[in-house]
Amino acid sequence: MSSVTIKDVARLAGVSPSTVSRVISNHPKISPATKKKVREAMEALGYHPNIMAQSLVSKNTQTLGLVLPHSAEKIFVNPFFSEVLRGMLAYANIKQYDILMSSANNPKEEIEAVTRMVLGRRIDGIILMAPRQKDPIVEKLLEYQFPFVLLGRSMEHDHVLSVNNDNIKAAYDITNHLIKQGHKRIGFVSGPPDLVVSIDRLEGYKKALLEAGLPVHPDWIIGEDVLQGNAFHALTMIMNSPEPPTAFVVTDDVVAFGLIRELYAAGFHVPQDVSIVSFNNIVLSELSNPPITTVDIGIYHLGYLTVQHLIRKLSGEEIEKPQMIVPHRLIIRESSMKLQ
Amino acid sequence: MSSVTIKDVARLAGVSPSTVSRVISNHPKISPATKKKVREAMEALGYHPNIMAQSLVSKNTQTLGLVLPHSAEKIFVNPFFSEVLRGMLAYANIKQYDILMSSANNPKEEIEAVTRMVLGRRIDGIILMAPRQKDPIVEKLLEYQFPFVLLGRSMEHDHVLSVNNDNIKAAYDITNHLIKQGHKRIGFVSGPPDLVVSIDRLEGYKKALLEAGLPVHPDWIIGEDVLQGNAFHALTMIMNSPEPPTAFVVTDDVVAFGLIRELYAAGFHVPQDVSIVSFNNIVLSELSNPPITTVDIGIYHLGYLTVQHLIRKLSGEEIEKPQMIVPHRLIIRESSMKLQ
DNA sequence: GTGAAAGCGCTAACAT
DNA sequence: ATGTTAGCGCTTTCAC
Numbered sequence: 200m201s202s203v204t205i206k207d208v209a210r211l212a213g214v215s216p217s218t219v220s221r222v223i224s225n226h227p228k229i230s231p232a233t234k235k236k237v238r239e240a241m242e243a244l245g246y247h248p249n250i251m252a253q254s255l256v257s258k259n260t261q262t263l264g265l266v267l268p269h270s271a272e273k274i275f276v277n278p279f280f281s282e283v284l285r286g287m288l289a290y291a292n293i294k295q296y297d298i299l300m301s302s303a304n305n306p307k308e309e310i311e312a313v314t315r316m317v318l319g320r321r322i323d324g325i326i327l328m329a330p331r332q333k334d335p336i337v338e339k340l341l342e343y344q345f346p347f348v349l350l351g352r353s354m355e356h357d358h359v360l361s362v363n364n365d366n367i368k369a370a371y372d373i374t375n376h377l378i379k380q381g382h383k384r385i386g387f388v389s390g391p392p393d394l395v396v397s398i399d400r401l402e403g404y405k406k407a408l409l410e411a412g413l414p415v416h417p418d419w420i421i422g423e424d425v426l427q428g429n430a431f432h433a434l435t436m437i438m439n440s441p442e443p444p445t446a447f448v449v450t451d452d453v454v455a456f457g458l459i460r461e462l463y464a465a466g467f468h469v470p471q472d473v474s475i476v477s478f479n480n481i482v483l484s485e486l487s488n489p490p491i492t493t494v495d496i497g498i499y500h501l502g503y504l505t506v507q508h509l510i511r512k513l514s515g516e517e518i519e520k521p522q523m524i525v526p527h528r529l530i531i532r533e534s535s536m537k538l539q
Numbered sequence: 540m541s542s543v544t545i546k547d548v549a550r551l552a553g554v555s556p557s558t559v560s561r562v563i564s565n566h567p568k569i570s571p572a573t574k575k576k577v578r579e580a581m582e583a584l585g586y587h588p589n590i591m592a593q594s595l596v597s598k599n600t601q602t603l604g605l606v607l608p609h610s611a612e613k614i615f616v617n618p619f620f621s622e623v624l625r626g627m628l629a630y631a632n633i634k635q636y637d638i639l640m641s642s643a644n645n646p647k648e649e650i651e652a653v654t655r656m657v658l659g660r661r662i663d664g665i666i667l668m669a670p671r672q673k674d675p676i677v678e679k680l681l682e683y684q685f686p687f688v689l690l691g692r693s694m695e696h697d698h699v700l701s702v703n704n705d706n707i708k709a710a711y712d713i714t715n716h717l718i719k720q721g722h723k724r725i726g727f728v729s730g731p732p733d734l735v736v737s738i739d740r741l742e743g744y745k746k747a748l749l750e751a752g753l754p755v756h757p758d759w760i761i762g763e764d765v766l767q768g769n770a771f772h773a774l775t776m777i778m779n780s781p782e783p784p785t786a787f788v789v790t791d792d793v794v795a796f797g798l799i800r801e802l803y804a805a806g807f808h809v810p811q812d813v814s815i816v817s818f819n820n821i822v823l824s825e826l827s828n829p830p831i832t833t834v835d836i837g838i839y840h841l842g843y844l845t846v847q848h849l850i851r852k853l854s855g856e857e858i859e860k861p862q863m864i865v866p867h868r869l870i871i872r873e874s875s876m877k878l879q
Numbered sequence: 880g881t882g883a884a885a886g887c888g889c890t891a892a893c894a895t
Numbered sequence: 896a897t898g899t900t901a902g903c904g905c906t907t908t909c910a911c
Binding site for chain 1: 542589592602607617624628644648655656661823
């Protein structure tokens with residue numbers, strides 16, 4: 200692993216270092232002859248530009264930062280995450296960008312990680328996943344005037360770059376699907392309450408109920424910790440009440456898996472006793488037993504467009520609409536089969 | 540987002556840039572007084588060292604490279620991946636390392652991505668996931684003499700750093716579990732055939748059968764593409780033969796999900812008609828219907844130790860045993876309930 | 880204990 | 896079209 204520099208190439212090609220530099224960056228006025236000579240020398244020596252040195256002077260790094268949401272949300276984010284990352288990397292790859300990841304165990308570390316990346320000038324822009332209400336990182340980045348994109352949306356700032364689903368509409372649509380099936384008592388299983396996505400989906404659910412003249416029953420809105428069994432008690436309470444829900448809108452496929460399992464353990468079958476619909480359409484939702492009715496939010500696409508949006512901004516393109524919306528569609532499966 | 544440099548700090552603190560540098564790197568002989576002055580100046584200006592400049596001279600980047608396996612393996616790797624990444628980032632975070640990801644659509648791009656990172660001196664070491672038999676990237680890295688660690692193992696080089704399960708033993712153990720349940724006709728669903736992990740698990744399966752005096756039936760060893768339904772035909776063929784398998788060892792939980800689904804569609808129930816066991820113990824395997832018997836391979840731990848192993852190597856520690864083995868354990872669930 | 884100076888590998892005026 | 900020069904922000908001898 201030799202360390203061949205631009206000077207070595209210059210020497211071998213019999214030109215000056217700056218000429219080599221020009222060849223690298225495809226400078227227009229460079230004679231075909233020398234270009235060829237230099238290319239050959241680079242090839243012969245196995246030259247690759249030192250990216251640190253390039254960045255130091257050019258002030259850009261061809262790198263995007265991504266902070267992994269901290270563990271509190273791990274279950275919520277889990278299978279979604281690798282798919283969205285695939286989409287991100289796919290576009291980044293096209294544009295020769297890499298993605299620098301950092302993790303954090305709590306909001307404080309999260310800020311630190313971002314600060315280190317941004318002020319350490321390691322990245323050109325940053326991708327924020329799962330933004331919260333009044334998200335401190337968003338505020339910080341705004342303050343730094345550092346380019347970033349949200350996978351999700353900001354509730355406070357509508358001029359920030361973001362790629363999102365219309366989660367209110369999505370929740371509204373999927374809830375209406377249940378209503379059309381004849382359900383009148385519909386519960387909701389929420390995600391972490393400070394995530395914007397949780398708030399939006401809850402709102403869409405409520406909107407559909409209200410429009411249909413159905414009651415919004417606060418006791419039927421439960422936390423996502425059913426999966427851990429913490430809310431098992433709450434669930435049995437609800438299900439053993441005189442008039443239990445006949446359906447649930449669940450904020451995430453993984454949570455839906457858990458819920459189906461908990462219901463089963465409590466003696467309730469899906470969809471015979473209770474219907475389940477959820478969000479994301481992760482691969483496994485189709486392979487669930489029963490297969491889960493869900494909202495396909497285009498996870499891969501979401502990741503892909505997020506990076507595209509950010510890179511466009513970085514290359515100085517005029518962004519007509521900062522808020523991009525990725526369309527969703529309902530995938531109707533067995534878990535919400537029509538009531539007889 | 541001002542760009543405050545070491546000079547600015549030096550000026551404000553009334554010292555030379557080199558002194559500031561010494562404070563940053565905790566140089567021993569520096570008077571407490573100046574140290575304090577400099578620290579205050581850094582604080583006041585919001586100084587953060589430019590990591591590119593640091594790297595350029597110090598020749599290390601505090602960054603590890605990771606190449607996402609290309610899409611062919613996406614199904615195999617999917618839910619496993621985010622968990623292993625969490626483990627990697629957790630340890631990296633402790634040691635103030637970041638992880639630089641790059642993706643590739645094919646083996647050629649994979650090599651390119653690695654070359655760009657390595658020769659571009661962007662990273663100090665590299666993590667390779669899911670190594671193959673005679674893996675070209677391993678050969679390349681060996682040739683460059685560049686530090687790397689395998690999540691898995693090399694079949695050819697036993698001195699390379701690696702963190703792995705004993706997959707042969709794991710497959711042997713889980714197959715024996717089925718044999719103890721009274722199964723005599725046991726099939727196998729494989730992963731991508733050139734992955735070392737696939738080869739090892741197949742070997743362990745065969746070993747258990749042979750030792751028990753049971754037949755290894757080549758027709759019962761099928762590819763992982765059952766999930767896509769491509770091998771659906773093969774599966775029904777097998778199941779409709781006069782003496783079909785009564786159990787399957789499946790190489791991956793996700794594939795097991797798919798298999799259970801396919802079997803169900805073909806009229807076979809798990810575990811009444813056929814038992815299923817698999818590997819990885821992803822979160823959802825417990826929430827499957829039925830819950831899946833699987834080998835817990837300690838995914839998070841695997842990621843954590845992989846990075847630990849590599850960072851130790853990078854910091855010049857003497858590595859006593861280059862090949863680390865993470866213990867596995869069987870998680871017995873409903874999908875392999877005893878035959879009556 | 881601290882400063883001055885050189886240089887890491889590269890790019891970008893400014894010359895010619 | 897190409898070479899010369901001066902940095903980018905930092906670390907690290909080498910002086911004192």
